[in-house]
Amino acid sequence: MSFLEALLVGLAEARRHLGQTLLSLLGLILGTASIVTVLALFGGQTKQTQQFVAEVGGAGTVIVRDREQSQQLSATELASDRMTYEDAEYLKDNATTLSAVAPGWAPTMRYQAGDRDFPGQVIGTTPDYAIINDIRPMVGRYISDLDVRRRARVLVLGWKFADSLFGHPEAALGKLVRLDGKAFTVVGVLEREVFQFAVWSGNALEYRNERAYIPITTAFALYMGTETRIAFLTLRAATPTGARAATEQVGSMLFLRHGVEDFDITPSGAGANDDAQFFLLFNFIFLVVGVISLIAGGVVIANILIASVVERVREFGTRMALGATGMQIFAQVLAQVVVIAVLGGLAGLGLGAALTGTVAILMRMPAAVTVEIATVAIATSLSVGIVAGLYPAFRAARLSPVEALRYG
């Protein structure tokens, strides 16, 4: 008897007892459905994170931050000027792996316009910042090279602050805003930036709407005297895949200039998703439920198969008398479990797809069951079935024909 024929017999068996088969496969179905759902949702989340990274400037964006200083400073740490505007200029002129360099000076200041008055972040930077971070003005313009050279007292407002200060963003253009008492003219208001990881979570890019940008040279001149320390550097690698090379070059250049590694270099968008933890937990729960269901399903299948083997001892004895070898009996039982495992896998795949669809709609996530996921699902349930079927099949194959006929 060929394995294919055994498969057909198994299929006929499963069809004859459809309700019973489905019931015995419940664990396998639920397990497969959970695995399908978790994989599809995970795929959706990964896609979303990629979208977010693209939104905040793309994969080629790198950020350099001042490193937290230790309690007791070493001599080299004390000798370092930390990150300065000059570092930015140096990198712009010398780092071959970079296409754009923007320094950032980022204190919290007092915003005043008319009767509005609140504290908020101010970024002192250069025109490259808009290129690197994919920032577009809604009205007016961004900071220009001329602004930087002339130390112009101009200001570009984030959408939310423009709204808070002037009631409506377009109205801000040309108005005066005081930052810690010094007056600036609004030359641009930025587009509103929105990105939601989940329906219930807030706007992950809201911080970008709640700030204003001024030329970094103006910032130093008005607020810092002769000091040119900056809080961060944002860099754009020359090629989209060049972030790694850029990180290495910038790291060694800054180390040579500082004499100490008092900075941290990270790719942009990393760890930006505050909901990632929640999703991880969510995925984990689904995965645990899936694995437990699969194990339970496997145990149930093994038990049912053993019972079915015991019930059919005389059948196996008869088949052996007719010339079936142990291998053929083994294949017969295994084919039976292969059939029901594939059926269970398909049912689980259907249920998982329905679950994924529901979650995707409810959470507005781009989750989808792909061919790869479907393959993994069927392969998983098939493996569970085969593992569960090995022992019962072995038991059937090892029956002594005489005993099977005599006591069956």
Add this chain to the structure above:
Amino acid sequence: MSLINAHGITKVYRLGRVDVPALRGVDVQVEQGEYVAITGPSGSGKSTLMHILGCLDSPSDGEYHLDGADISALRGRALARIRNQKVGFVFQTFNLMPRMTIDENVALPLQYRGGFSRRERLKRARALLERLGLGDRIGHRPDELSGGERQRVAVARSLVGEPAMLLVDEPTGNLDSKAGAEVLRTFREVHNAGNTIVMVTHDMHVAAEAQRSIHIADGKIAA
């Protein structure tokens, strides 16, 4: 040379620490085309002897040649092959597969032999069923047939692989006398067509069907 040539066959079953001798030195010879009954009281060792002659089990000691081949040393897979090619079994309880049609049942030995298409197997099975007067039952399942008809399906199954002999264990034990007579008539026809039959029975009337009887008592040939 005889079809069945068994010498000094013993079979000892081990029950815990106790040895139970079921056969103690049995010689059996059956010629090609013979119809032989093995008789004896219950527990005398008839079924044990039949299992050994049918290559379902190996003797503890003794020599057994079937159709010229030395069987005593064979185990597992090799025995399965011999069973499939040389032996056709008929059991007291019919032992048909309840979820297969009777033609599928009859075709089963050919499936294990290999080398036949499903079409070919079913064609042969149906031809045999026709020959045994069960043509109008083709496509039915065993539970749709009477006991006598089921046993005749089992006879068809035992014949489909054209074995060297039929081994039959109490074929009428589960049948009323009318159905039993019907089955015995079938065996007579099968024998007349040239087949060798070895039939185990404790029923003297059934044994009278055969050309000769081998009587067993307490694991030995008795006269």
